[in-house]
Amino acid sequence: MKKYKIDFEKSGGIIPAVVQDFNAGDVLMLAYMNEEAFGLTQTTGYAHYYSRSRNSIWKKGESSGHLQIVKEIYLDCDSDSVLLKVIQLGDAACHEGYRSCFFKRIEGDSFSIDVHPVFDPTEVYKD
Amino acid sequence: MKKYKIDFEKSGGIIPAVVQDFNAGDVLMLAYMNEEAFGLTQTTGYAHYYSRSRNSIWKKGESSGHLQIVKEIYLDCDSDSVLLKVIQLGDAACHEGYRSCFFKRIEGDSFSIDVHPVFDPTEVYKD
Numbered sequence: 001m002k003k004y005k006i007d008f009e010k011s012g013g014i015i016p017a018v019v020q021d022f023n024a025g026d027v028l029m030l031a032y033m034n035e036e037a038f039g040l041t042q043t044t045g046y047a048h049y050y051s052r053s054r055n056s057i058w059k060k061g062e063s064s065g066h067l068q069i070v071k072e073i074y075l076d077c078d079s080d081s082v083l084l085k086v087i088q089l090g091d092a093a094c095h096e097g098y099r100s101c102f103f104k105r106i107e108g109d110s111f112s113i114d115v116h117p118v119f120d121p122t123e124v125y126k127d
Numbered sequence: 128m129k130k131y132k133i134d135f136e137k138s139g140g141i142i143p144a145v146v147q148d149f150n151a152g153d154v155l156m157l158a159y160m161n162e163e164a165f166g167l168t169q170t171t172g173y174a175h176y177y178s179r180s181r182n183s184i185w186k187k188g189e190s191s192g193h194l195q196i197v198k199e200i201y202l203d204c205d206s207d208s209v210l211l212k213v214i215q216l217g218d219a220a221c222h223e224g225y226r227s228c229f230f231k232r233i234e235g236d237s238f239s240i241d242v243h244p245v246f247d248p249t250e251v252y253k254d
Contacts, residue, residue, distance in 0.1 A: 001237035016143045016208075018154055018229075025152040027145055030208045042235070074229035075238060077221050081143075081157045083229040094204050102145075102201035102210040108169070110128035111202060 007080040008035050014050055015081050019093065022071040022085040028093035029101040031060070033082070045070055047084060064124045066090035092118035095125070134207040135162050141177055142208050146220065149198040149212040155220035156228040158187070160209070172197055174213060191251045193217035219245035222252070 008015060014032045021028055031049035033041070037057050040048040047060040047068035061067035068086040075082055094101040097117035104111040135142060141159045148155055158176035160168070164184050167175040174187040174195035188194035195213040202209055221228040224244035231238040 001234070001239055003236055004231060004233065004238045016157055018145050018157055020154055027147055027154065027210050030143060030145055030203065073233040074227075075231040075233055076157065076228040077223050077225070077230070078228075079231075081229075082233075083154050096204050098204070100201075101203040101205075102208075103204070104131060104202040104206075106131060106200040106202055106209075107128070109130055111131045112128055 004075055004079060006035070006038065006075065006082070007078065010080045014052065017047075017049065018081065018083045019047065019068065020083060020085050022087050026100055027102060028068075028086070028088055028099070038082070041070055041084070042073070047086060060093075061089060064090065064095070066092060066124075068093070090119065095121060097121045097124070131202055131206060133162070133165065133202065133209070134205065137207045141179065144174075144176065145208065145210045146174065146195065147210060147212050149214050153227055154229060155213070155215055155226070165209070168197055168211070169200070174211060187220075188216060191217065191222070193219060193251075195220070217246065222248060224248045224251070 014034050017031050017033050019028045034050040037048040037050045047070055049058055051058050067089045070084050070086050072085040073082055092099050097119045099118050103113055103115050141161050144158050144160050146155045159179055161177040164175040164177045174197055176185055178185050194216045197211050197213050199212040200209055219226050224246045226245050230240055230242050
């Protein structure tokens with residue numbers, strides 16, 4: 001086992017985190033982590049991210065209940081991005097109710113949505 | 128079919144692109160695209176990215192031959208990242224010879240490499 005050092009500095013203190021379902025293997029979302037979010041993810045076992053728009057840490061699923069249990073974390077060759085393999089509670093990662101945030105399939109200058117939402121956001125995110 | 132508009136402005140003109148194997152479903156790498164790289168990817172069918180360190184477009188596999196044939200492109204809910212589903216020529220995406228750039232599995236403050244390289248970088252990248 002060797003020590004690693006994540007290159008948070010390269011992108012101003014945050015790195016992208018690709019989130020993949022541990023069992024099914026589909027890509028659920030992409031979010032960002034600063035060093036604190038990464039540390040919280042490691043110590044708690046639940047995915048924590050950094051919101052660039054709100055400038056704050058968020059625990060995934062805190063309001064929806066759709067927490068992500070982190071099973072494995074991989075660091076990339078350049079040490080500037082991570083891949084989380086998670087168990088997605090509620091079977092959906094996207095705040096719009098879809099299983100994956102990547103639900104818009106692009107064709108040319110248009111997109112189609114070939115999947116159905118797993119939940120109704122208006123029911124899950126109340127007030 | 129609806130029109131989409133990718134939010135390149137949010138992160139200074141570039142967006143992250145998650146790259147997943149079309150058939151096997153494993154995550155191969157994360158790279159960045161500016162609008163030109165995205166356009167080239169769409170028009171040629173081969174993945175093109177934007178190098179933040181070199182400030183230039185690169186065609187994936189141009190020197191190694193490990194091109195990526197793009198089968199599907201998905202846009203995320205916030206329109207600020209994309210997922211490419213690709214056929215990876217040469218069976219390896221990482222310039223270090225591994226199938227995936229995410230080959231370092233993190234445990235605490237250390238990492239291990241549980242996979243073997245697919246190719247020898249010193250053989251593939253000559254001058």
